[in-house]
Amino acid sequence: MKVEATLTVNGTAYPVELDPGTNLLAAVRDVVGLTGSKEGCDDSECGACMMLLDGQPVNSCSYLALQAEGSEITTVEGLADGETLAPLQAAFLDLGGVQCGFCTPGMLVSATALLEANPSPTEDEVRIGLSGNLCRCTGYDGIVKAVLSVAGTSS
Amino acid sequence: MTVTSFTTARTVEDAVAAVAAGARPVAGGTDLVVGARSGKTTLPGSIVAIHRLAELHGIELLDDGGLRVGTLASHAEIAASEDVRARFSALADACAIVGSHATRAQGTIGGNLMNASPAMETGGPLVCFGATATLRSPSGTRWVAVADLWAGPGKTTAHADELLVAVDVPAPAAGTGSAYLRLEYRRQMEIAVVGATAVVTVVDGTVTDARIAMTALSPTIRRVPEAEAALAGSDGGEGAIEAAGAAVAAAATPISDVRGSADYRRAMAAVIARRAIATALSRARQEDA
Numbered sequence: 027m028k029v030e031a032t033l034t035v036n037g038t039a040y041p042v043e044l045d046p047g048t049n050l051l052a053a054v055r056d057v058v059g060l061t062g063s064k065e066g067c068d069d070s071e072c073g074a075c076m077m078l079l080d081g082q083p084v085n086s087c088s089y090l091a092l093q094a095e096g097s098e099i100t101t102v103e104g105l106a107d108g109e110t111l112a113p114l115q116a117a118f119l120d121l122g123g124v125q126c127g128f129c130t131p132g133m134l135v136s137a138t139a140l141l142e143a144n145p146s147p148t149e150d151e152v153r154i155g156l157s158g159n160l161c162r163c164t165g166y167d168g169i170v171k172a173v174l175s176v177a178g179t180s181s
Numbered sequence: 182m183t184v185t186s187f188t189t190a191r192t193v194e195d196a197v198a199a200v201a202a203g204a205r206p207v208a209g210g211t212d213l214v215v216g217a218r219s220g221k222t223t224l225p226g227s228i229v230a231i232h233r234l235a236e237l238h239g240i241e242l243l244d245d246g247g248l249r250v251g252t253l254a255s256h257a258e259i260a261a262s263e264d265v266r267a268r269f270s271a272l273a274d275a276c277a278i279v280g281s282h283a284t285r286a287q288g289t290i291g292g293n294l295m296n297a298s299p300a301m302e303t304g305g306p307l308v309c310f311g312a313t314a315t316l317r318s319p320s321g322t323r324w325v326a327v328a329d330l331w332a333g334p335g336k337t338t339a340h341a342d343e344l345l346v347a348v349d350v351p352a353p354a355a356g357t358g359s360a361y362l363r364l365e366y367r368r369q370m371e372i373a374v375v376g377a378t379a380v381v382t383v384v385d386g387t388v389t390d391a392r393i394a395m396t397a398l399s400p401t402i403r404r405v406p407e408a409e410a411a412l413a414g415s416d417g418g419e420g421a422i423e424a425a426g427a428a429v430a431a432a433a434t435p436i437s438d439v440r441g442s443a444d445y446r447r448a449m450a451a452v453i454a455r456r457a458i459a460t461a462l463s464r465a466r467q468e469d470a
Contacts (some may be wrong), residue, residue: 027183027184027185029187045183045184046184046185046186046187046228047183047184047217047224049214069215070211070215070280070283070284070370071370073281073283073370076283079286079287082257082283082286082287083281083282083283083286084283084286084287085211085281085283085284085287087214088210088211088214088215089209089210089214089287090187090207090210090214090228090230092187092189092230093189093207093210093230093232095189096233136281136282136283139282139283139286140282143282153368154368154369155282157281157367157368157369158280158281158282158283158284158369158370159281
């Protein structure tokens with residue numbers, strides 16, 4: 027059974043037809059076609075699939091896509107302003123917050139939500155706040171430095 | 182199972198009717214969807230999404246000092262509530278450590294309770310505070326003590342046609358302090374290896390009431406009367422805390438699984454219970470002073 031719905035991703039409304047059991051990550055990647063968000067564990071452990079739902083973080087692998095109808099969905103593709111990277115994205119590149127890049131979309135979205143809730147976090151608050159996002163490459167130091175470098179300066 | 186019916190409830194009556202007709206309610210989805218993909222269960226064939234029902238949201242401090250929490254209140258909202266933090270600290274402690282900030286933004290107190298995990302964070306605090314669950318069905322409303330809401334791991338005593346709509350927490354007595362904490366291996370996306378709740382009332386330096394619950398140490402979260410007896414009437418000193426911790430360990434009937442052996446859980450039960458009790462006593466003494 028397919029259900030017609032409209033998903034609003036990064037400000038654009040996408041008409042979609044979904045099996046009701048489809049999770050938001052699969053809908054956005056496979057149906058909408060935005061593949062920035064990643065499937066890591068598919069079990070809410072790793073945070074690679076993290077998106078924003080009306081500004082609040084969500085592990086999109088564990089959220090039914092049809093429930094997101096009527097909400098604003100933000101993915102990593104929605105963080106930059108055209109070709110201009112968001113300050114957080116630039117800081118990840120400058121300070122070694124990216125290696126293989128697989129965790130990066132979720133990490134950026136998670137850090138965006140963290141800074142929205144707590145604009146001037148301490149290092150400890152950043153480390154705890156991002157510990158639902160796993161990274162196997164960087165050792166986290168570059169990521170934490172990047173987040174702290176824009177803390178208090180971004181909206 | 183393939184999901185063959187998905188509706189979004191516009192009214193509580195819609196939601197209750199759908200549940201009575203066999204649909205599973207979904208709010209944040211943090212347990213339902215994960216559980217289905219891990220292979221432990223499948224997605225239900227019929228789902229009713231209740232997350233848009235404004236009247237099931239909200240956290241309200243009542244005139245009598247009690248707290249009414251809508252079933253859709255998220256962990257993040259509860260943890261951020263000044264009323265909860267000040268007067269129902271153990272519940273704020275619990276909600277602040279559920280999952281990650283994504284889980285806390287989407288996951289609801291109703292989902293946490295009705296998932297009926299013996300390791301859930303909010304259960305111990307609600308049991309110790311004497312909270313009541315409000316269950317709605319097409320035939321009316323029923324009130325059940327949260328302590329009586331679970332029948333076993335993953336099983337509730339709610340009837341098949343009932344939807345949890347709210348949780349009411351009575352006002353704690355003056356001089357009450359509370360705390361919940363867990364043994365964890367990771368700071369986020371963690372499940373309690375062992376958890377303990379303490380709600381204690383201190384009047385003029387004497388513990389006049391103590392409620393201690395254990396989490397992930399028995400098939401359902403439950404209070405430990407022997408630990409409470411060790412504290413009640415005492416000065417809340419080290420001897421009483423030690424005895425209460427030992428009583429929790431003695432009452433525990435933990436399982437061995439990937440997260441820890443039964444022996445390890447029992448040993449840690451005393452440690453975590455002592456820490457929860459000490460924190461609750463410290464908070465109570467600030468109220469008593």
